[in-house]
Amino acid sequence: MDPELPEEIRILQKTVRQFVENELAPHEREIEERNEIPRAVIDAMAGAGLFGIGHDERWGGQGFGKLGYCVAIEQAGRANASLWNVIGASAGLCGTAIEIGGPDEVRERYLPRIFAGEMLGAYALSEPGAGSDAGSLKTAARKQGGEYVIEGFKTFITNAPIADVFVVFANVAPDRGSKGITAFVVERGTEGLTVGPNDEKMGLHGSTTAQLFFSGMRVPAANRVGEEGQGFRIALGTLDVGRLGLAAHSVGIAQRLLEASARYAKTRVQFGKPIAVNQGIQWMLADGATEIHAARLMVYDAAARADKGERITQRAAMTKLFATEMLGRVADAAVQIHGGMGYMRELWIERAYRDARITRIYEGTSEVQRMVIAGGLLEDA
Numbered sequence: 001m002d003p004e005l006p007e008e009i010r011i012l013q014k015t016v017r018q019f020v021e022n023e024l025a026p027h028e029r030e031i032e033e034r035n036e037i038p039r040a041v042i043d044a045m046a047g048a049g050l051f052g053i054g055h056d057e058r059w060g061g062q063g064f065g066k067l068g069y070c071v072a073i074e075q076a077g078r079a080n081a082s083l084w085n086v087i088g089a090s091a092g093l094c095g096t097a098i099e100i101g102g103p104d105e106v107r108e109r110y111l112p113r114i115f116a117g118e119m120l121g122a123y124a125l126s127e128p129g130a131g132s133d134a135g136s137l138k139t140a141a142r143k144q145g146g147e148y149v150i151e152g153f154k155t156f157i158t159n160a161p162i163a164d165v166f167v168v169f170a171n172v173a174p175d176r177g178s179k180g181i182t183a184f185v186v187e188r189g190t191e192g193l194t195v196g197p198n199d200e201k202m203g204l205h206g207s208t209t210a211q212l213f214f215s216g217m218r219v220p221a222a223n224r225v226g227e228e229g230q231g232f233r234i235a236l237g238t239l240d241v242g243r244l245g246l247a248a249h250s251v252g253i254a255q256r257l258l259e260a261s262a263r264y265a266k267t268r269v270q271f272g273k274p275i276a277v278n279q280g281i282q283w284m285l286a287d288g289a290t291e292i293h294a295a296r297l298m299v300y301d302a303a304a305r306a307d308k309g310e311r312i313t314q315r316a317a318m319t320k321l322f323a324t325e326m327l328g329r330v331a332d333a334a335v336q337i338h339g340g341m342g343y344m345r346e347l348w349i350e351r352a353y354r355d356a357r358i359t360r361i362y363e364g365t366s367e368v369q370r371m372v373i374a375g376g377l378l379e380d381a
């Protein structure tokens with residue numbers, strides 16, 4: 001807990017933590033084993049207001065700014081990571097893209113329901129040939145009267161199997177490269193939209209991911225998010241927020257792993273004494289505590305700057321890079337400190353270790369974050 005946080009954010013932090021520990025954590029084993037999040041649990045998260053935290057009250061959000069958003073997400077890290085993933089893809093990515101892009105009619109039509117958790121969203125940017133290089137996406141949109149006809153496909157789309165709406169990025173002018181990319185809200189059930197089967201993943205069991213196929217899919221022009229050609233700017237602006245959220249989530253997951261590791265080290269006796277008395281174990285704990293502290297400060301700093309209206313592209317990239325790489329090290333140390341038990345499904349440690357791996361890949365790999373950081377640095381030099 002950070003004493004420097006404003007009073008209302010500290011109350012939010014405590015409330016979310018209690019909800020996560022009392023209402024969500026008891027479901028984590030069931031979610032892992034069934035590879036499914038019960039709808040009642042998603043509804044409970046909606047009822048607790050989790051989908052709206054950090055989003056503008058004007059559009060049905062709960063307010064609290066990006067600092068509140070990050071503090072809440074950090075606490076969500078104290079239960080199965082799949083749970084936050086549903087909210088992160090829905091309100092965090094799909095909702096933020098609509099919030100950033102507008103226009104007001106589109107915001108009014110979708111955001112209140114997305115931020116209430118009544119409507120689940122997905123964010124469809126990646127394609128089989130366009131992952132790190134998302135600007136080279138090939139999905140095409142052609143204007144025909146009052147509609148756009150969209151052809152193409154998307155891959156690895158979180159929430160796709162359960163989403164009610166998708167923000168889809170397509171190019172209206174391929175000769176203009178990424179400057180032709182345009183965003184659209186596509187409703188589930190739209191003719192020409194096919195959602196593929198749920199992908200099998202290393203971790204994040206319960207969170208759903210699938211491909212999308214668009215064949216002659218007609219979308220009303222009134223569902224365009226922002227102007228033609230603004231889609232890539234909207235996509236990148238959304239990812240600044242998403243990366244910050246992922247960093248906050250990584251801090252929360254790492255904190256819980258560290259606490260569990262310290263507790264285990266105090267109770268596990270070998271050579272006649274708790275393993276915690278060994279300097280080799282203490283150093284792993286000390287390094288973890290230090291890195292978590294640094295990552296948390298980076299998250300809070302970037303979030304506070306975002307709340308002041310500062311552009312945080314560089315800081316979001318640095319924060320995501322550091323926090324997710326830190327989580328990788330802390331999760332690895334947690335398995336090591338738990339020894340054989342750390343490798344067993346009986347505990348949640350091995351699941352957290354697998355779940356942690358994706359944070360260095362999605363919403364821009366660690367290499368992409370370094371490209372963004374170096375790009376900004378060299379531009380200013």
Ligand SMILES: Cc1cc2nc3c(=O)[nH]c(=O)nc-3n(C[C@H](O)[C@H](O)[C@H](O)COP(=O)(O)OP(=O)(O)OC[C@H]3O[C@@H](n4cnc5c(N)ncnc54)[C@H](O)[C@@H]3O)c2cc1C
Pocket residue numbers: 089122123124125126128130131132133155156157158159201204209358361362363364365366367368
């Ligand atoms: C579980 C999961 C959920 C996801 N959810 C979503 C979602 O909801 N919406 C969405 O749009 N996408 C989603 N994604 C896609 C995700 O954002 C991409 O997987 C990610 O951006 C990497 O793209 P790629 O997989 O094509 O890897 P590639 O771009 O092919 O990269 C492969 C490797 O090459 C490296 N590399 C690439 N270019 C360079 C370079 N110039 N310099 C150095 N190294 C480089 C990468 O860092 C990586 O290590 C999801 C992915 C997964 C696995």
